[in-house]
Amino acid sequence: MITVHLKKLRRRIEISSDEERAIRDSVAEVRHVRADQLLIRSGEELNSSLLLLEGWLARSKDLPGGERQVTELHVAGDFADLHGFTLKRLDHDVTTLSDCRIAVVPHERIREITEKFPRLGRIYWFSTNMDAAIQRELSLSLGQRSAISRMAHLFCELYVRLDVVGRTSNEGYEFPLTQRELSECLGLTVVHANRTLQELRRRGLIDLENRRLRIRDRRGLEGVAEFDPGYLYLEKQQL
Amino acid sequence: MITVHLKKLRRRIEISSDEERAIRDSVAEVRHVRADQLLIRSGEELNSSLLLLEGWLARSKDLPGGERQVTELHVAGDFADLHGFTLKRLDHDVTTLSDCRIAVVPHERIREITEKFPRLGRIYWFSTNMDAAIQRELSLSLGQRSAISRMAHLFCELYVRLDVVGRTSNEGYEFPLTQRELSECLGLTVVHANRTLQELRRRGLIDLENRRLRIRDRRGLEGVAEFDPGYLYLEKQQL
């Protein structure tokens, strides 16, 4: 049930059976949550972290005027707010983008397992550092890439991340975001996100319908994205 | 000599004298480096982390076409690549923006102190999570704020961060970046960074000359930035 998370970890790191047990035992509860729910509000005090088992989440930040930026998307296997373990409150919101299954991991259990298994502590630290790497790549996109390159890049990244946890099939994946939500990931308006999507379709790179993304030409898509998966740290790590 | 780092830590967390000693002992060497040097190249294997004692560093990422985005600035007291302890290679470069004094902390020592002092482990983890929070705020800036608001925001953030380590004086601070480098932080062209700077000057909010930033109207500057320092986690933490 928490298997998808172990799958993500094991893609990068060896996990012993003791460690696996500790991870499995850390889950206090599994919750089912509908789409479009605010799970964590920026600033509220936290004493547990959320491990996404199924569905999509977003971390987002708002400006006083209402403009919203999604700073990271989360898919099955991701911890949405493991950084909350040390920060104790977040500087962003966490919302569901689809119906979700979510494991709740109390901070005291994270604390126990990191003290008992220092290596697991490093693994979780590594995991928040990987999140930061994904965010850095987003900054590069927002600051320097064109709209079409940015969108292509996001689709490439998600393909790799979903593939790691077995959520891709015949060159595509379920993509439950509306165009408004997609535009909030990319720092674009909905209108321009729509134009950009059209352009990717027109070039025969992707199709997006019925909440499913089909990648018709992955090389081509990676080309316009200038995609280099180095920042996803897919190789085996020594921790 | 490493005091500035302890100052930054102690602004947020209690550090015992044992912990302080462990931190001080972790430094293997102190290096002096000139401005505009590439300290760490993206992808190269790391076995130590760099603690900035004096001067300015930038983390930056480049596109194949040469466009550069600075994803974070570092000032005295900051670890530039503590995340390298778990990642073992970076997904970005680290360069000096001014002459710098830098302490080198071998990863094996970080490993020892985190195993011997689990609380220090959490403190360092916290510290990389704070970096990530700063990066998220940058994504919000790049994605949603106007050029002038973005630049004002950066100046406000740096004021707070420098103030923590006692690097501000009469409402200003040394700011060694060229306009080109500033523009790379903000996702703007040099020309537009210059225009934006003029506009902030014209509105009587700042002055920037001889590598020194003078904030003439902090409230006003925070206003155009819509600055809220929550993401800097300035309050005392329990770890």
Added chain:
DNA sequence: TCTGGCCTGTAACCTAGGTTAACCGCAAAA
């Protein structure tokens, strides 16, 4: 069955910021 709201799609128009190309001042190098 109707209705209202959200999502997608388009068109017309606008503007923030990019591009290109100068010029000036100054400091380091020759």
Added chain:
DNA sequence: TTTTGCGGTTAACCTAGGTTACAGGCCAGA
């Protein structure tokens, strides 16, 4: 002392992406 090159500045012009507005399809709820 001249030269060279970098940083800052400005102007003219351009374009990627924003804004506003509207229409059609779909679906959940009345």
